[in-house]
Amino acid sequence: MGWGSILAIYLLIWTVTLFTVLPFGVRTSEEAGEDKVKGQADSAPARPMLAKKLVWTTIISAVLMVGVWWLGEAGYLDFMPN
Incomplete structure (x- = not known):
């Protein structure tokens, strides 16, 4: 398997x-007991923790x-079948 295939498959898996x-671990502002910002969706996460998830x-x-x-x-x- 070539490096290009490995990279493409890895990116798909990622x-x-x-x-x-x-x-995982998402809590809305209501569930976290925090005040919502004006215009914020009800389902918006209070702390998305993106770095940890990445x-x-x-x-x-x-x-x-x-x-x-x-x-x-x-x-x-x-x-690559023959």
Whole structure:
């Protein structure tokens, strides 16, 4: 598997993982007991914790990518059939 394929697959895994991780730990302003800002949506998170979620997304994606790479090297996944 070439570096371009590895990068493309990693970015796909990273994007899907990000959308999976985003809702974890989200609390609205009402649930957190904070005052809402004028014009704020009721469902807007009080503290989105994006940096923490980006780190977790990167770690989880790296582990999943190692699994995909191993499956490709073991011959279970064939991205370029003959």
